[in-house]
Amino acid sequence: MKKNKKVVLATLPLAIIIILFVFTQFSVISIFPSVSAQDSEVRVIDVRAFQFGWEPEIIHIDTGEQVIFRIEGDKVVAHGFYIDGKDFYVYIPPLETVDVGPMVFDTPGKLKIRCSETCGPLHPFMVADIIIEPNFPYYTFLLSALAVGAVTVVYVQRGPKNKMLGVSLDKEVDLLRVRGIGPILKKALQWRGIHFALIWPNVVIFMIVLASGFFGNPTGNLNFSVGVVWILWLTAVEYMILFAGRTWCTLCPLPAFGEWIARRRIYGVHKLRKPFSLDKKFPKSLNNMWGSALGFLGISLVVPWLVTRPWVSGLLFLALIILGVVFTLVYTRRYFCRVICPANSYIGYHANASFYAVRSVDKSTCDKHIEKECMRGGPKGYACPWVTPYPGGLTESTWCGQCYECVKSCPLDNMSVKYRMIGKDIANMAVLAKRRFGMAWVGFIRFNLGIFYELVFFGSFWALKDWGNMGIIFGVNLFNFGVLSPTTSAFQMWLVWAVIVAGVSLVAYPAVFFVFTSLAKMAAGAKNLSTKNDVFVPFSYALAPYGLFIWLAFTLNLILVNWAYPLSRFSDPMGWGWESSPIIPVEGLKASWNPLAPELLPYILMPIVLIGLALAINSTYNIAVKLFGDQRMAFRSTAVMAILHTGMALFFAWIIIG
């Protein structure tokens, strides 16, 4: 009986997805008599296109109702009219009105109207909602979220020991010792040239980002610097985090130039260990997550510009490359990565919810070993550039940039790459995390921005986009960046955006989270612990998997709809009408915009978020068990936190299908 229980619980994530799909499939079968096509009157829906939205933002249509969309073109540019799941892209000339239809929507739910003709920088996010009533899927999504929350709470009530959704957290696979592929991977990671080999293609890509960002087409989706970076790279990094930890940091060229200069070597280990740098000691007070976290938040304050204007992207990356070189020439090790790079905050934070980790093979070997080449540097590898500070003793993935110097330098062959269940280290980290407010705030910022970006970029609320965009309709490269100088009213719009973004991530949501953790503490009856240090910060670590999965959903949305933009940019990076390029010197590979199954998007995104929800609740339980030491107290506090986590999932459901 016990064995069967284990098997059942191990399939919990799969069961969640299946339950959700079954529910929503039933919802497709409408239980209300639908109006037949011949009987109904054709309804004309007036729609106005403008830069960069539609009016009305939300349109309600009944299932089976015949509609014609009467689209009034913009006064200023041409647009295109496209609806998810339909096979037309209608050109809407400016100043003209075009009728599209009659058409019928058979499946209840939510579809998007999207613009199919590049009309300016915010074109990829020019979206309106069509809600096909009765919107059963919305209710089944809400029910599914509640179900997943409830089932996970019931699951943790049973007191699973050291498990995550049924999978033991003790199990791990040493990837470098797996039959067949293991030795090949090991040889690769121990080869000194691997670093350069992996980074070189990204040097090429970054150079093209700079060239296109400054001199290329000022419209984002026609430009490599925006089209490839903010659609393809952004998505790839999120999925890399889940499956391969901080692998982006292995490949990243930003600090590489500085590091090669300081080492005076690209490939080998310089015999004399005098770095070409000032080799200054980095101030301890600055050596934490805050710099990186605030950098990430800072980016979000200008994100509507960053992800649509090539010049802004080019400028950001030029600045980061320069900072990377300067920091390395002053401090030698990866302090640029640790403290400046905005991506470090989230890649490091969420790496703790990854399957992948760089760890020692046998801790006791490390304990007995005196010299510790991984930490000090040895003939075969440099001292850990990421200042982890001791690779052999790694118990969390936050600061390990996966440069594999330790794998190269250890003479006992005791450093390796492990594959294990998500969240193995979270409980241990969280319990020791009492004053790591920087980490907690990365969790809050990332979690909220993931949901917020889904709402802003793929939602239909034009006002939000307008505030962030500051009302400027032009694309920007080096030759016209003056258009970005905002007027007073534009600045006021931006202030609203900034207050919302910063307010929610820095203050509002953490405050709500704090309230919930106090309630959780009360429910657990843990009177002798301080909420702020002992419960609030540790419990925030549940957002490591949760936030990651929110971003997995958001970026999947991005890539499924807009995959054609990055792909076509490899053939035409500058947006100058090239059919081939130095990267893809073959003609005919330029893809046209063609969203992939967008009508199924909510059904794809919600299960991802629900897996995140289950992981969050289970992580909270694991943390609570370690915190309180008592299974009952842990369960009670988890149940309270589950309310908050499930609530956020309900909110996400509303965004994507409500």
Next chain:
Amino acid sequence: MSLIDSTLLQSSREELKKYYWSKLGKGSDVTKDSKLKPFSEMTDYVYKAWKAGLDKKSETHYAGALLFDFILQCTGRRFTSDVVEANAITEIGRKMADHMWNQLDASNGDFSAYKSLVSETADSLLETKKVKK
């Protein structure tokens, strides 16, 4: 320059015998040079590091690691699974490097004195008697 303390010499000799020279076999390619290669590489490094004004503590540690790395190389290995071996070799390497460094400090980098110290130490390790002039 004063020679390395005889206890350290003795233990160094033993460790080298145990972990290195015994593994080299007795073929004709086992020359004095090949027996001393790790040691000479290490002493070369100590001089360079001293000359460059680097930090004594980290560089003497590194010198020990260097000695060990060369022993591994010269016995055809990339790794060892024997922590005791690793510890023993790096320790004697560090201690010898430490002594060399101190001598360099004392003599203010007298290269010829350093060379003769190295050569004397090598002979002592190999227990080859040098004919004194």
Next chain:
Amino acid sequence: MNKMAMKNNLKNLINKVPENLWELASLVLLLVGVGFVFVPLMDGIFTPAEADMITIHLYQHESGGWSFEAPPLGQSMEHDEGSIILKKGELAKIFLIGGDVVHSFVIPELNINSGPISPGKTKIIEFTPDESGTFSIYCGVVCSPEHHFLVYKLVVME
């Protein structure tokens, strides 16, 4: 230095060469990689236009009108007052590239209308002007708040 030491030094140097060679090769490769920043300069190679075509990029312009803007670098997107000069009776080939939003290329007096050109798409128009004189070139698709400014002139010589 005795013979043995010299031999050793030589041996070391020889052993070092492959390592130094790899470093050099990596450095060269790195410089090649950095060279990709000059991708814009490769417009001459990768643009689909042929040698005898006049290439025109169609961009909206923020402070008035729309302008032709042909790379390479260094040209500002100022209100362009230039003109195309053609010869009467000679075939003209114009390669149009959609810039940032939908534009079109219209010379009403010569009955030339390229039709809407989407951003990123290209079109070739060919015509033979049979009259000499000065003609106006307009954008036929509203493309910005300042769309109605005349920017280019077509001059046909005898």
